[in-house]
Amino acid sequence: MVEIVDIDVNEIKLYIERSGFKQKAIAEKSGLDEAKLCMSLQGKRKLEAGEYANICGVLGVPMTMFVKPKIPEKEVV
Numbered sequence: 001m002v003e004i005v006d007i008d009v010n011e012i013k014l015y016i017e018r019s020g021f022k023q024k025a026i027a028e029k030s031g032l033d034e035a036k037l038c039m040s041l042q043g044k045r046k047l048e049a050g051e052y053a054n055i056c057g058v059l060g061v062p063m064t065m066f067v068k069p070k071i072p073e074k075e076v077v
Contacts, residue, residue, distance in 0.1 A: 007052055011066045013041045015059065030054035 016026060027034040032051050039045040056063045
């Protein structure tokens, strides 16, 4: 499967911190294990689409907020 967008987990993490939310509360409300959320926000685990949708729903933001286009790697010939 080819990925055409990246989820900017650093921006999610900053948004959570600036909004005063606790990661534990976000995890609970989104139905995600707190350890998985923590690993995802540290870039050690990829968020699945459903997890990302749930997190955005809990935060009350559109799903496009933390998405950035993926720049294709140039093929070396």
